[in-house]
Amino acid sequence: MINSLFHKGSSFFIYPYRIIFLRVDELQPAVxxxxxxxxxxxxxxxxxxxxxxxxxxxxxxxKNEQLYPALENRSFGLLLAIQYVGKEVLDYAIMCKRMADVLKRLGEETQ
Known part of the structure; x- marks a missing residue:
């Protein structure tokens, strides 16, 4: 599953994260x-x-505010890799804000 995620998956970048995702049929749990x-x-x-x-x-x-509502009533699951590509340790508040942006965009990309 991890090999297929990195070889077949789509990706995008929102600093400090690089996101790789792959839609998969019948995945339990959903993400x-x-x-x-x-x-x-x-x-x-x-x-x-x-x-x-x-x-x-x-x-x-x-995840409950941004990602799960977008995936609700979908017939596919999602494999997701989140890589930290920043060069320094950021504060939690900044990381949380960027993660919200990531999950919002991920919800849009999977529709």
């Missing part, structure tokens, strides 16, 4: 998410883990 932070840009695991925790929380808070 599966993969989060990644580059080891090349953030050498210390502490910083990578901090960014992944912030990304996960921003996604959790925003």
């Amino acid at each position: 599966q998410v993969l989060l990644s932070v580059s080891k090349r840009r953030f050498r210390h695991a502490v910083h990578r883990n901090l960014l992944k925790r912030r990304m996960r929380e921003a996604y959790r808070v925003q």
